[in-house]
Amino acid sequence: MTKLKFTKMHGLGNDFMVIDGINQKFDSTTAPIAAWAQRHTGVGFDQLLLIEAPQTAKADFRYRIFNADGSEVEQCGNGARCFARFVYDKGLTNKQQIVVETAGGVIVPHLNDDGTVTVDMGVPLFAPEQIPFAAIDEDDAQRISHQLVIGNDTVDVTCINMGNPHAVMVVEDIDRAPVHRLGAAIENHRQFPQRVNVGFMQILSPYQIRLRVFERGVGETQACGTGACAAAVAGISLGVLADDKPVQVSLPGGLLSISWQQQPDAHVWMTGPVQTVFEGEIDYL
Numbered sequence: 001m002t003k004l005k006f007t008k009m010h011g012l013g014n015d016f017m018v019i020d021g022i023n024q025k026f027d028s029t030t031a032p033i034a035a036w037a038q039r040h041t042g043v044g045f046d047q048l049l050l051i052e053a054p055q056t057a058k059a060d061f062r063y064r065i066f067n068a069d070g071s072e073v074e075q076c077g078n079g080a081r082c083f084a085r086f087v088y089d090k091g092l093t094n095k096q097q098i099v100v101e102t103a104g105g106v107i108v109p110h111l112n113d114d115g116t117v118t119v120d121m122g123v124p125l126f127a128p129e130q131i132p133f134a135a136i137d138e139d140d141a142q143r144i145s146h147q148l149v150i151g152n153d154t155v156d157v158t159c160i161n162m163g164n165p166h167a168v169m170v171v172e173d174i175d176r177a178p179v180h181r182l183g184a185a186i187e188n189h190r191q192f193p194q195r196v197n198v199g200f201m202q203i204l205s206p207y208q209i210r211l212r213v214f215e216r217g218v219g220e221t222q223a224c225g226t227g228a229c230a231a232a233v234a235g236i237s238l239g240v241l242a243d244d245k246p247v248q249v250s251l252p253g254g255l256l257s258i259s260w261q262q263q264p265d266a267h268v269w270m271t272g273p274v275q276t277v278f279e280g281e282i283d284y285l
């Protein structure tokens with residue numbers, strides 16, 4: 001039995017088990033990821049982040065993301081900030097601007113001098129087939145907002161792909177929103193063939209929102225980076241948020257700043273904090 005070294009990190013309470021898969025053997029197909037994710041009997045985390053060598057010469061690294069239920073997914077915004085801090089602090093790079101491949105596309109974190117990290121999260125996608133979302137008819141397929149029937153409820157969601165799929169709804173008061181009931185129902189709704197992350201957004205001003213996210217494969221988290229990006233893009237697209245200044249997104253775990261101009265191929269930029277909590281090792285193989 002060998003020991004697997006890992007680092008526990010978080011971005012606004014969205015927490016991660018970070019593994020250097022370059023200098024250690026790690027096989028994601030056999031690792032007990034869901035068991036390690038358990039908060040009472042395992043390490044406890046929302047996602048496991050695996051650092052690997054890049055597959056193309058254009059990138060510095062590849063980083064893979066596994067939810068607490070063991071599912072591998074395309075993108076993680078809070079994880080991208082922790083990834084950048086990890087590879088720099090571990091001496092795997094001396095760059096402060098890092099090009100990294102993910103299953104959801106190439107992103108570029110920038111380590112800022114004040115300790116925060118700014119990430120170019122790429123271009124948001126809206127077409128149903130890009131979410132993916134199974135539109136009910138041709139008219140539905142032309143829209144970015146869709147009506148979902150959930151039992152006796154009908155909810156309006158705006159769908160954005162940030163590398164991973166998001167369904168965002170506007171609510172009056174996120175403290176009273178049925179995040180767990182409706183979040184679970186929408187996550188597994190038949191019109192989301194790959195499931196979906198579900199954002200509950202309360203508009204405070206054209207530049208400020210409160211947000212709770214019921215994450216695919218996890219449940220409600222303290223913060224969701226791609227969810228904050230998706231909510232800001234949804235709000236700007238719906239005309240309830242402005243795009244001439246960053247949108248301040250207040251999540252249960254703290255604040256993210258999201259910038260996006262509503263123009264073709266405009267990139268989404270996210271800035272927020274990172275925290276390293278402890279170094280650990282666990283029996284493995």
Ligand SMILES: N[C@H](CCC[C@H](N)C(=O)O)C(=O)O
Binds near residue numbers: 047197224225227
């Ligand atoms: N649950 C997400 C992955 C993690 C996203 C989140 N932790 C973030 O910071 O973006 C999904 O299944 O697509």
